[in-house]
Amino acid sequence: MKHIKNNILLLAIVLLSSMTAMAQTTTVTDASSKPNSTKMKTYLIERDIPNAGKLTPEQLKAISQKSCSVLQNMGPKIQWLQSYVTGDKIFCVYKAENEDLIREHAKEGGFPANVITEINTTISPATAKE
Structure with missing residues (x-):
């Protein structure tokens, strides 16, 4: 049971970290990622x-x-x-x-x-x- 709780906690931390990273990512492409893009x-x-x-x-x-x-x-x-x-x-x-x-x-x-x-x-x- 303790093993399952730890896995659920780990999964929650990974999901929260992923959501935080996505929220901080700008929707504007960086000029270095595409040759024709311009940074806003x-x-x-x-x-x-x-x-x-x-x-x-x-x-x-x-x-x-x-x-x-x-x-x-x-x-x-x-x-x-x-x-x-x-x-x-x-x-x-x-x-x-x-x-x-x-x-x-x-x-x-x-x-x-x-x-x-x-x-x-x-x-x-x-x-x-x-």
């Missing part, structure tokens, strides 16, 4: 939109739908991760192969992209514990 970078886009914080849920939904529609037409070289709505700005986090794709998305969607900043690394409270 992470960008912070600052959009000046007066009274953005007062947009209704319906207006935000419409903006999101427009963005998703443009992204779908552009293909997998650009991805929207999330956005933060503040008083007069929306800050968006995107993954893209290059800054030109961010500008193309903004133009096609009719969104401003006042400042585009490449994110070099991310830190969080977990960084203090590593």
Whole structure:
């Protein structure tokens, strides 16, 4: 019985480790793995939109739908991760192969992209514990 319990525990640890590894693996292919692939970078886009914080849920939904529609037409070289709505700005986090794709998305969607900043690394409270 003890042998079976140990095997089940070992199996659970292996499965949990595999799931953790899969969760940490990015869906973007590394440039070294395929000759025609390009590594995607992470960008912070600052959009000046007066009274953005007062947009209704319906207006935000419409903006999101427009963005998703443009992204779908552009293909997998650009991805929207999330956005933060503040008083007069929306800050968006995107993954893209290059800054030109961010500008193309903004133009096609009719969104401003006042400042585009490449994110070099991310830190969080977990960084203090590593």
